[in-house]
Amino acid sequence: MQIPSKYDASQVESKWYDYWMKNNYFHSEPDEREPYTIVIPPPNVTGVLHMGHMLNNTIQDVLIRRARLLGKNACWVPGTDHASIATEAKVVAKLKEQGIDKNDLSRDEFLKHAWDWTHEYGGVILEQLKKLGCSCDWDRTKFTMDDDMSESVTKVFVDLYEKGLIYRGYRMVNWDPEAKTTLSDEEVIHEERQGNLYYLKYKIEGSNEVLTIATTRPETIFGDTAICINPNDERFAHLRGKKAIVPICNRIIPIIEDDYVDMEFGTGCLKVTPAHDENDKNLGDKHKLEVIDIFYEDASLNSFGLHYEGKDRFVVRKEITKELEDKGFLVKTETHINKVGTSERTKAVIEPRLSDQWFLKMEDLAKPAIKSVLEDEDIKLFPKKFENTYRHWMENIRDWNISRQLMWGQQIPAYFYGDGKEDFVVAETIENAVEKARVVTSNSKLQASDLKQDKDALDTWFSSWLWPMSVFDGIRNPENEDIKYYYPTNDLVTGPDILFFWVARMIMAGYEYKGEKPFNNVYFTGLVRDKQRRKMSKSLGNSPDALKLIEAYSADGVRVGLLLSSAAGNDLMFDEALCQQGKAFGNKIWNAFRLVQGWEIDESIPQPETAKVGLEWYEAKFQKALVEIEDHFSKYRLSDALMAIYKLIMDDFSSWLLEIIKPAYQKPIDIKTYKAVIVAFENNLKVLHPFMPFLSEDIWQYISERTPEEALIVAKWPEVKSVNESLISEFEFASEVISGIRNIRKQKNIAFKDAIGFSVINNENTNTTFDGVIAKLGNLESIENTSEAIEGALTFRVKSNEYFIPMAGSIDVEAEIKKLTEELSYTEGFLKSVQKKLSNERFVAGAPEQVVASEKKKEADALAKIETLKTSLASLN
Numbered sequence: 001m002q003i004p005s006k007y008d009a010s011q012v013e014s015k016w017y018d019y020w021m022k023n024n025y026f027h028s029e030p031d032e033r034e035p036y037t038i039v040i041p042p043p044n045v046t047g048v049l050h051m052g053h054m055l056n057n058t059i060q061d062v063l064i065r066r067a068r069l070l071g072k073n074a075c076w077v078p079g080t081d082h083a084s085i086a087t088e089a090k091v092v093a094k095l096k097e098q099g100i101d102k103n104d105l106s107r108d109e110f111l112k113h114a115w116d117w118t119h120e121y122g123g124v125i126l127e128q129l130k131k132l133g134c135s136c137d138w139d140r141t142k143f144t145m146d147d148d149m150s151e152s153v154t155k156v157f158v159d160l161y162e163k164g165l166i167y168r169g170y171r172m173v174n175w176d177p178e179a180k181t182t183l184s185d186e187e188v189i190h191e192e193r194q195g196n197l198y199y200l201k202y203k204i205e206g207s208n209e210v211l212t213i214a215t216t217r218p219e220t221i222f223g224d225t226a227i228c229i230n231p232n233d234e235r236f237a238h239l240r241g242k243k244a245i246v247p248i249c250n251r252i253i254p255i256i257e258d259d260y261v262d263m264e265f266g267t268g269c270l271k272v273t274p275a276h277d278e279n280d281k282n283l284g285d286k287h288k289l290e291v292i293d294i295f296y297e298d299a300s301l302n303s304f305g306l307h308y309e310g311k312d313r314f315v316v317r318k319e320i321t322k323e324l325e326d327k328g329f330l331v332k333t334e335t336h337i338n339k340v341g342t343s344e345r346t347k348a349v350i351e352p353r354l355s356d357q358w359f360l361k362m363e364d365l366a367k368p369a370i371k372s373v374l375e376d377e378d379i380k381l382f383p384k385k386f387e388n389t390y391r392h393w394m395e396n397i398r399d400w401n402i403s404r405q406l407m408w409g410q411q412i413p414a415y416f417y418g419d420g421k422e423d424f425v426v427a428e429t430i431e432n433a434v435e436k437a438r439v440v441t442s443n444s445k446l447q448a449s450d451l452k453q454d455k456d457a458l459d460t461w462f463s464s465w466l467w468p469m470s471v472f473d474g475i476r477n478p479e480n481e482d483i484k485y486y487y488p489t490n491d492l493v494t495g496p497d498i499l500f501f502w503v504a505r506m507i508m509a510g511y512e513y514k515g516e517k518p519f520n521n522v523y524f525t526g527l528v529r530d531k532q533r534r535k536m537s538k539s540l541g542n543s544p545d546a547l548k549l550i551e552a553y554s555a556d557g558v559r560v561g562l563l564l565s566s567a568a569g570n571d572l573m574f575d576e577a578l579c580q581q582g583k584a585f586g587n588k589i590w591n592a593f594r595l596v597q598g599w600e601i602d603e604s605i606p607q608p609e610t611a612k613v614g615l616e617w618y619e620a621k622f623q624k625a626l627v628e629i630e631d632h633f634s635k636y637r638l639s640d641a642l643m644a645i646y647k648l649i650m651d652d653f654s655s656w657l658l659e660i661i662k663p664a665y666q667k668p669i670d671i672k673t674y675k676a677v678i679v680a681f682e683n684n685l686k687v688l689h690p691f692m693p694f695l696s697e698d699i700w701q702y703i704s705e706r707t708p709e710e711a712l713i714v715a716k717w718p719e720v721k722s723v724n725e726s727l728i729s730e731f732e733f734a735s736e737v738i739s740g741i742r743n744i745r746k747q748k749n750i751a752f753k754d755a756i757g758f759s760v761i762n763n764e765n766t767n768t769t770f771d772g773v774i775a776k777l778g779n780l781e782s783i784e785n786t787s788e789a790i791e792g793a794l795t796f797r798v799k800s801n802e803y804f805i806p807m808a809g810s811i812d813v814e815a816e817i818k819k820l821t822e823e824l825s826y827t828e829g830f831l832k833s834v835q836k837k838l839s840n841e842r843f844v845a846g847a848p849e850q851v852v853a854s855e856k857k858k859e860a861d862a863l864a865k866i867e868t869l870k871t872s873l874a875s876l877n
Contacts, residue, residue: 003597003702008588009554013694017130023708026135028075030485036067037489039075039468042144044083045122045864046090049546051528051536052495053125054132058559059525060493061134062638065690070716075486076135077471079142084409084460085179085345088444091117091408097130110407131547133555133693141849142471144463152475153410153463154428161426167359172278173401175353177299178346181405182357185398185461186501188341188350191560197266197336198321201329204226205243205252212331214266216338218324222249222304223294226272228283233268247329249306256287276352291354299351312812354422358403359411369504370394374718379507382523382636386496393500402459409457416452417441465505468518475513492519523636533573549579556692557583563642563691585646586695592654593699597676602668611673614660617731618680620724621652627720644689647683661771678703683718694837732796733771740796742776744805748794752779756805759784765798767867795872797864817873823871831862
């Protein structure tokens with residue numbers, strides 16, 4: 001079959017992806033084979049392909065394709081996450097463009113808009129993953145809001161509630177005033193920001209005395225219900241039992257004592273605002289203080305804010321500062337650095353807020369998850385350094401706030417039958433809820449219309465933490481064949497930023513509902529950064545369009561480019577030039593096959609000895625590389641595995657083997673050599689396939705006519721055999737000799753078509769195994785052994801062997817003497833500088849061992865070079 005002169009990625013990629021899909025290679029059903037399972041970290045249904053997705057999914061595809069080649073029943077489950085906050089925000093924005101206010105819609109009306117949006121835009125990212133070559137089992141695609149997935153979530157909520165692990169509590173929570181919902185602690189990003197410290201005067205009731213208090217939030221004075229002093233602070237001992245007057249609102253509040261107050265910070269006394277600070281809330285509970293919430297849900301001030309009602313908190317901060325100053329309450333303002341909590345999703349500044357919410361007790365759930373990773377090592381983290389982060393989070397775990405004030409998501413299955421906060425039942429369906437409510441109320445006439453379901457939705461992560469089980473219907477139907485066969489899964493590939501959000505919680509859920517781990521290994525990718533080490537983002541404009549990269553460099557080129565710059569757990573410094581390198585690598589392989597395919601075959605000629613030994617050497621080299629590749633895969637060093645393959649194909653195969661076996665110009669190749677090099681090429685394609693699936697499959701199909709059962713995607717991974725180390729070692733020596741010959745030809749402008757004489761003083765007693773290869777690649781007339789230096793010849797050394805090339809008038813002797821003399825002078829000067837260092841006792845004693853060793857090697861190399869140069873000059877003279 002004639003191969004095109006150029007590789008056209010755009011046509012090849014669509015052709016082979018369609019072929020793979022048509023032949024159902026990606027689909028998996030339980031059978032007698034060993035399963036290999038990966039569940040995709042479900043991207044947001046709102047998302048589009050970005051560099052992080054590209055890296056993460058390339059790694060997963062490499063692992064799943066290799067598993068197929070190893071003969072395993074490979075199953076990669078794709079899907080998307082409903083992403084409550086992000087999706088609801090997009091739907092709200094779209095409604096706003098249409099002049100519709102979310103608050104004017106019923107839940108059902110809003111959900112219709114949300115589903116319309118999801119059906120229109122959702123899943124775009126999964127289609128884009130196909131462009132990258134991802135071989136997911138698309139028949140198993142899941143969405144966290146699918147009916148069966150939602151039923152699993154509801155079932156787990158009810159179960160945990162009945163076990164006493166889920167409870168309803170009035171707590172201080174993280175409030176996102178933009179999304180108008182609570183967030184868990186893990187969804188809050190703490191950033192250092194420069195703000196101000198405002199010193200305010202509070203009058204003491206019944207006197208002219210004032211108390212100065214420092215605060216970073218002057219707008220919250222409307223919620224002050226006490227001033228607290230340290231009982232050990234003598235400066236304020238006279239104020240015990242007295243009261244203060246809050247500026248502007250003139251509320252009279254008590255002065256209380258508590259050793260919580262830091263006497264050294266600010267003025268040494270504290271304004272207490274129980275509704276808007278967690279520590280203040282604890283003080284308020286202890287001292288039974290009034291709680292005054294001064295904010296609406298969008299963080300604008302309510303009626304307690306008096307004339308500031310309806311204004312945003314940050315607007316009020318500026319305006320109230322001026323009013324306090326005008327009225328003489330502001331003493332001074334200082335700059336102050338403090339940590340500000342922001343929403344991971346909306347970037348809004350978080351507002352502490354008291355609210356009725358649902359919580360999940362985490363302490364007991366965390367215990368088997370801690371043991372599994374940190375004690376038994378049933379689950380291994382790659383790199384291992386992330387165990388420290390995992391330990392810190394898990395040993396300091398707090399109850400999980402699982403309720404969100406959103407419509408998009410699984411609605412909390414709690415049904416209220418009365419007006420009280422505790423007048424509810426928890427049930428999987430409204431029918432079950434009615435039955436339970438009738439029992440609780442002793443009212444057999446109670447109907448579904450008498451119950452009101454909690455309006456809140458569950459945190460998105462409450463569905464995601466069940467993912468490895470729910471995608472196989474393991475929650476609703478724990479005895480089904482899929483969950484028994486595919487669970488636990490093998491490898492999870494994700495980012496360290498969701499180690500606690502998702503990874504740790506999946507481990508907890510796995511032990512709670514299956515009694516075993518959800519996966520064996522977790523491979524953490526790093527962040528994708530630009531060459532300036534900046535995180536790639538749309539806002540910075542430094543994130544390339546993923547699909548345009550594929551268009552420019554091919555999917556294979558981009559996959560190689562990403563992995564060449566990526567090591568497990570370390571940030572990836574992405575450089576587009578690496579994608580170009582990946583594309584060039586593909587072109588090199590393509591051209592290598594075109595070269596082989598272009599050779600005329602003659603079945604009547606015998607196999608040359610040079611070709612035979614060259615092929616034996618390459619087989620040894622391939623086997624050694626295969627052992628190295630297997631080791632890299634076992635340690636999840638995928639970039640190192642790719643680099644080993646890259647060097648094998650670029651250097652050993654293309655630069656050496658093909659040159660060794662290549663027939664003379666316009667001469668045929670023998671059939672034995674041709675068949676052997678095709679086998680070598682096929683083995684190369686097998687190990688390359690996980691990394692460059694399109695190119696490798698295309699060449700594989702050009703090599704010979706293949707049935708669907710013989711496609712590369714389902715071929716057999718090469719078998720590891722014994723390695724002939726001595727053959728590899730001998731060739732390494734021979735390759736240095738060939739390089740020495742080529743260097744002299746280049747330096748002396750001796751045309752390669754001109755055969756040259758060659759002699760050796762064989763001090764190393766090297767074998768003659770590769771003499772034929774040396775002669776062919778150096779175009780030598782012969783290789784002669786000699787016991788003495790040959791006068792008038794150019795020389796070079798490999799270890800203690802000395803090689804001679806007779807000049808025979810091919811060079812300008814005077815010019816050569818001048819050049820060698822200059823080189824000798826330079827080398828002798830270099831040697832002196834090195835020896836000066838080594839004679840310095842302070843340097844030798846104080847420098848690191850490897851530095852001293854390096855200098856000694858420089859000395860030895862310089863001495864050897866000087867000896868060779870002197871010998872060459874003696875011959876010329």
